[in-house]
Amino acid sequence: MISLSKNYLASIIDLSDKEILALIKHAIESKGNGKNTQQPLKGKTLALMFEKPSTRTRLSFETAMFQLGGNTIYMNSNDLQLSRGESIEDTAKTISLYVDCLVARVYSHETIIQLVQNCKIPVINGLSDLYHPCQILADLMTILEHKKSFDGLSLAWVGDGNNVCNDLLIGCAKMGINVKAAIPEGYEPPQIVLDLVTKEAKSKSSSFDIVREPIDAVKNVDVVVTDTFVSIGNEKDDGKRRSAFLPKFQVNEKLMSNSKDDAIFMHCLPAKRGQEVTSEVIDGKKSVVWDEAENRLHVQKSVLMGLVHG
Ligand code: CP
Numbered sequence: 001m002i003s004l005s006k007n008y009l010a011s012i013i014d015l016s017d018k019e020i021l022a023l024i025k026h027a028i029e030s031k032g033n034g035k036n037t038q039q040p041l042k043g044k045t046l047a048l049m050f051e052k053p054s055t056r057t058r059l060s061f062e063t064a065m066f067q068l069g070g071n072t073i074y075m076n077s078n079d080l081q082l083s084r085g086e087s088i089e090d091t092a093k094t095i096s097l098y099v100d101c102l103v104a105r106v107y108s109h110e111t112i113i114q115l116v117q118n119c120k121i122p123v124i125n126g127l128s129d130l131y132h133p134c135q136i137l138a139d140l141m142t143i144l145e146h147k148k149s150f151d152g153l154s155l156a157w158v159g160d161g162n163n164v165c166n167d168l169l170i171g172c173a174k175m176g177i178n179v180k181a182a183i184p185e186g187y188e189p190p191q192i193v194l195d196l197v198t199k200e201a202k203s204k205s206s207s208f209d210i211v212r213e214p215i216d217a218v219k220n221v222d223v224v225v226t227d228t229f230v231s232i233g234n235e236k237d238d239g240k241r242r243s244a245f246l247p248k249f250q251v252n253e254k255l256m257s258n259s260k261d262d263a264i265f266m267h268c269l270p271a272k273r274g275q276e277v278t279s280e281v282i283d284g285k286k287s288v289v290w291d292e293a294e295n296r297l298h299v300q301k302s303v304l305m306g307l308v309h310g
C-alpha cells in the first residue's frame, strides 16, 4: 500500500524524500515479483491526453494500467474539442466525470497546472516543457538497482538544461546525490530550479555545481546522464542548438573514459545517436538505458497505486 500526500504529480518536487524512496522500493519489489496478478485497479480507468508524440511513456502507462487490472483511454489532443477551442478547465471537468486518473503530456507546464487545478481526479505529468517526474523516478530506481545506495554517489549531467535535467537535478538533490551539470551558457535550467536544487543539496550536505567543461563533470563520477539537445518543441532552433552543443557536449567513449570503471550511462530516450551520444556509448558496457526504459513500467505502477485507490 503506497499513499502519497498530494493527489497529483506535476514534478518530482511534489514528492517527499520518503515518498520517492517508497515508490522506488515498491517498484523494485514488484519488478522482482513479475506481473501483478492481484489486479488492485480493477474497474479503474486511466486517460492519457497527449499533445506530443511518445513511445515509452504511452506504452509503459498503458501496460502498467493493464497489468494492475485497469483500463486506459488514449487521447491525442488534436482529436479533442480542445483543438476547436474548448477550454482546459472545461476539458478537465469533463475528463473527471468518466475516468479515475489522467496522464497528460503537454507543451506548456502551465497546462499541467490548469489540469491539476480543474480536475477532480489525480493528474500525472507525462512530460511538459519544464518537468518529467515519471522519467526521474525510473532514473533514480535504475541508479539504486545498479549502485545499491545513493550514499556518496556522484552524477554528471551533460547537455541541455531541459525538462529531464530539471527534475533529475531536483531528484538527485533530494536523494543526497552529488551533481555536476555540464551545460553551455544560455541553456541552464530556470533560476527557480537552480535555487531549489542549491537549497535542497545544502540541506543534505551534498554538492551541486554547474560547469562549462563536460570533462570536469564526468571525472571519477558514478553516473553519467544526457538527453537530446533538441527537445520536442525546440525543432526550429535545431541548427543553433547543434552548434551550441557540438562537438563539446557529446557523450562519447573518450568522455566516458573519465568516469569510474563501474560507472553507468543513462539516457531517457529517444536518443539522437551521433549527436548527444555515440552508438559506442549507448550500446557499450556502461550503458543501462534499457533497464532505465523498462523501469518506467515498474515505477509507474507504483505511482498509479499511490494515486488511484481501488
Ligand atoms: N523517455 C520518454 O519519455 O520517452 P517517450 O518520449 O518515448 O515517452
Ligand code: NVA
Pocket: 127, 162, 163, 164, 227, 228, 230, 231, 232, 268, 269, 270
Ligand atoms: N527532453 C526530451 C525528453 C523526451 C522524453 C523532450 O522534451 O523532447
